[in-house]
Amino acid sequence: MKLCKKCHKSGGKLASSHTQTEWEEYFENGGAKLKNIHKNDQLAMKKLNSSKFNKNLKHLRQFFEKYASDSGNVPACN
Numbered sequence: 001m002k003l004c005k006k007c008h009k010s011g012g013k014l015a016s017s018h019t020q021t022e023w024e025e026y027f028e029n030g031g032a033k034l035k036n037i038h039k040n041d042q043l044a045m046k047k048l049n050s051s052k053f054n055k056n057l058k059h060l061r062q063f064f065e066k067y068a069s070d071s072g073n074v075p076a077c078n
Contacts, residue, residue, distance in 0.1 A: 007044075012075040015067035023068050027061040030054065 008014040018026070026033045031048060038044035047053055053060075067073050 011063065012067055015064045015075070016069045018064070018068055019070045020065045020068040023061065023064040027057065027064070031057060 004011065004014055008017075015023070026037075031053070035045065035048050038048060065071070067075050
């Protein structure tokens, strides 16, 4: 999340920028769509290809889907 905040502001704002279905698509196949979008950003790709990202993939996906634009949820941390 810290890496994402550098470009995308807070996690809640980033999460609400897409629908639950869109987030589902971004995180399918180990985050293949996320990786494709960030393929020209070396720092992002380093993080997206790390074991830490893969370890936390499920939790990141849950967060983004829980606070997606069509979820009706707003994170308390904003």
